[in-house]
Amino acid sequence: MALESYLSQAKNYASELKLNAIKADLDETIMDAEKNNLSYAEFLCRLLQKEYDIRHYNLTQSRIKNACFPYKKYFEDLDISALPDDAQNKLKHLSSLKFIDEGQNVILSGNPGTGKTHIAISLGIKACLEGYKVFFTTVPLFITQLKELKSSRSLRAFQNKLAKYDLVILDEFGYISSDKEGAELLFTNISIRTGLKSTIITTNLSFDRWNEILGDPIMTAALTDRLTHKSFIINMNGSSYRL
Template sequence: MDKNIINEIKGYIKELKIPGIRSILEEKINEANRENKAYEDFLCDIFKEAYDVRKENGRKNRIRKAKFPYKKYIEDLVIEDLPIDARDKLKTLCSLDFIKNGQNVILAGNPGKWKTHIAIGLGIKACNAGYKVLFTTVPSLINQLKESRSEKTLRSMERKFEKYDLIIADELGYISFDKEGSELLFTHISLRAERKSTLITTNLSFDRWNEIFKDPVMTAAMIDRLTHKSYMVNMNGNSYRMKETKKWLKNQQ
C-alpha cells in the first residue's frame, strides 16, 4: 500500500468534507485487496459508509437542535397506564402522518398524564425520520418573541419559526400572559396554520383558555386555528405520578 497515495486521497476527502471515509479508508483498501473486489464494489462500500455516517450525524444534530429538555421515547410508555383516548390515537400519531399533512396535535389533560413524555417521544421519532423539530415551553417561547420584538429581530425569528416541520409548545396554561404575549403567540401559531404542524400540551380544557389569553375573540380565533383538522387527545385519567407515588408509599410500609 503506497502511503503517499493514501495520504493524498485523505487530503482530497478532507477538502471535499466527506465524513466517515478517512478513518476506514486503509481498512477498506486492505479488505478489497484480500477479497479481490471490483473497483465499483470498493467504491460502493466506502461511499455507503460515508452515507451512513452522514445520515447518523444528521439524525443526532436534529435531536440536538430540537432542544429537548431530556430524552423520552414512545417505546418506554406503559400503554395500559395511558388514558383511553391516548391509547386509541397513539399508533396513528406514531405514523407521523400528521406532520406530513401539516396537522396539529393537542394533548390536553391534568398534570401527570404523560403529555410531555408523548410530545418528546413523537419529537424524537420525527427527528429520526428526517423532520426538523423544535421543543419549547409556551412561557419560554413568549419571552423569546418579546425579546425579538424589542431587538427588532422578530421577522428573522418568524422566518426561522416557519421552517420547522414540527414545533412542540409545552405547558400552555401553567401561567397566563399579557396582551402582547397573547398577540405574539397567536401570530406565530397562525403562520403555521394548515402548512406545518404544532403540538401543544395543556392542562386546561378549551373552555378555560380565556383564562390565559384574557381576550374572548383572540381565544376563539386561536382555538379555531389550532383545532382545524387536528388531533385532539384527551389525556385525563388516573395520574401516572399519583400511581407511582402510591406504589412508592406501599413499598415503604
C-alpha cells in the same frame, strides 16, 4: 506509483473534499476488500456507505440538539398500557408522523402527570430521526422569547424561521397566564403555521378555560378554531403516568 503513495494521495483528496469517514476508514476498507475479494463496485459502495452513515448520524444528532428538547424520551420508553385510553387508540397513527406531512396539529389535553410531554417529545425525536426539522419550547418561555425579540426588533426574522419548522412543540399551555401583549404574540405566531405546518400543544386546561390564560374571549375563540382545524385532539385525562 507505490500503494502507500496512492493511499496518501487518496487521503489528501478525502481531506480536501471533507470526506472524513472515508479518510479515517480507508486502510481498513481496502484491507477488507482485498481479504474478501470485493469487486471495484462493492468496494466503492462500502466506502461511500461509511461516509453516508456517519453524516446521516451527525445530521440526526444535530437536529435533535437544535430542537432544544429538555430531555430525551423515545417511543420505546413509553408504557402504552399506562396511558389514557384515547392516547392508546391514537398513538399508532401519530407515530407514523403522517400528521406532519399533512400539516395537522396535535393537542394533548388533560390533567398533569398523564404523559403529555413524554408523548410530545417522543414524537419530536422520532420526527428528527426521520429528517424533519423540529423546535420545542414551553409556552411561558416562548412568550418571553417573543417579547424579547419584539423589543430588539428581530421578531420578523424569527417568524420566518418559525414558519419553516416542520413541527413546533409548545409544552405547558395553561400553567401561567399571559398579559395582553403575550397573548397577542402567541396568537400571531401560532397563526403563522396554521394550515401549513404542524404544531403540538400540551395543556392541562379544557378549551372552555383557555380564556383564563389569554384573557380575551374573541382571541381565544379564534386561536381555538385555528388550532383545532384538521387536528388530532387527544383526551389525556386519567391516572398519573408518572406514578
